[in-house]
Amino acid sequence: MAVGRILVASDFSPGADAALRYALELGPLLGASDLHLLHVAATSEYADFGGEVEDSVRRGLEAELAALASRHAAASLSLRTHLSAGAPATEIVRIAQELRADLVVMGTAGRTGLGHALMGSVAERVVRTCPCPVLTVRTPR
Numbered sequence: 001m002a003v004g005r006i007l008v009a010s011d012f013s014p015g016a017d018a019a020l021r022y023a024l025e026l027g028p029l030l031g032a033s034d035l036h037l038l039h040v041a042a043t044s045e046y047a048d049f050g051g052e053v054e055d056s057v058r059r060g061l062e063a064e065l066a067a068l069a070s071r072h073a074a075a076s077l078s079l080r081t082h083l084s085a086g087a088p089a090t091e092i093v094r095i096a097q098e099l100r101a102d103l104v105v106m107g108t109a110g111r112t113g114l115g116h117a118l119m120g121s122v123a124e125r126v127v128r129t130c131p132c133p134v135l136t137v138r139t140p141r
Contacts, residue, residue: 003030006077007101008037009092009126012064015107015139020072022137023105028076036099038082039065040091058083089125096130104134 008023010016020037027035041061065081073079084091096104108123127134 003027003032003102005034005036005099005101005103006030006032007092007096007099007104008035009088009104009106009122010037010039010065010068011088011107012039012068013107013109013139015109015137017068017107018139019105019107019135019137020068022135024072024077026105026135030103032102033078035077035079036082036095036101037065037069037079038084038092038095040088041083041085042088043086089122089129092122092126093130096132101132103132104130106134106136108136108138 006023006027008016008020010020023035026032039061041057062081062083065083069079069081082095084095092104092106095101104126106123106126108121123134123136127136
């Protein structure tokens with residue numbers, strides 16, 4: 001199995017950071033050359049903003065994504081960042097298809113019971129709909 005491109009979805013949470021670290025360690029072992037770091041801003045984050053404020057929010061998210069990438073830069077992998085807006089699960093799958101990712105790595109919030117029933121699981125939806133394998137990394141306690 002050839003793994004050239006790995007997509008890591010990040011919501012800037014500790015679980016997403018753990019997934020990124022895992023992908024950075026796993027990538028060279030699988031022969032990957034490219035790691036793509038994606039943050040999806042839920043559409044509701046942009047709904048109340050327009051024009052200049054939206055640009056400001058976008059610039060802030062891009063800066064946070066770039067800072068995260070620079071903290072985890074690895075010489076053995078090319079690390080690229082992507083920012084998208086929309087429904088997180090839908091956007092992760094769309095970007096995975098667009099990039100022709102061989103593997104998606106993402107953290108899980110570990111919600112159960114009512115929280116899971118009400119909020120659903122982005123990771124679960126990505127696992128069910130993504131055309132490539134998805135590795136989920138449980139949020140560290």
